[in-house]
Amino acid sequence: MKLFYQKILKKYGDSLLFEYYISNTILHEIANENIFLSDVLSAWSDVTHNLETQTSSKTILWNNNDITSNNKTFFYKDWFERSIKYVDQLYDYRIKNFYSFNDICYIYGILQIIF
Numbered sequence: 001m002k003l004f005y006q007k008i009l010k011k012y013g014d015s016l017l018f019e020y021y022i023s024n025t026i027l028h029e030i031a032n033e034n035i036f037l038s039d040v041l042s043a044w045s046d047v048t049h050n051l052e053t054q055t056s057s058k059t060i061l062w063n064n065n066d067i068t069s070n071n072k073t074f075f076y077k078d079w080f081e082r083s084i085k086y087v088d089q090l091y092d093y094r095i096k097n098f099y100s101f102n103d104i105c106y107i108y109g110i111l112q113i114i115f
Contacts, residue, residue, distance in 0.1 A: 008033050013075055016085060017041055023065040023073040058086040080082045082108040 009017060012026055022045040031038035040115050061067060061084065062075040076084075084104075086092070092099050 001083060005034070005037055008037060013080055015082070016060065016062060018044055019060050019085075023063060023068075026063050026073060058088055061085060061087050061090070078110060079108070082110060
């Protein structure tokens with residue numbers, strides 16, 4: 001049973017899902033595979049959201065309902081696998097600005113695909 005849940009969670013960032021407020025879109029997608037797991041994640045997310053945003057200096061980047069593109073959360077598996085989890089990892093505190101896409105790719109060894 002544990003392997004079944006791990007397989008579902010892996011698509012959305014694995015245990016990282018327990019670190020932020022999960023979007024309804026993600027919960028709906030998970031519910032299509034397992035309603036119980038979706039309910040557990042929803043309850044956990046609701047309980048911990050306010051506490052985490054008030055006490056944590058790091059904001060989770062992936063599948064975060066507060067960070068969207070075209071009103072959708074996102075998860076880049078290749079970036080996550082390179083240990084990019086938090087918004088502050090994309091920020092250069094020396095110049096007080098976010099890194100460029102090229103800088104992020106260089107720093108984290110991400111292959112740039114040119115179209």
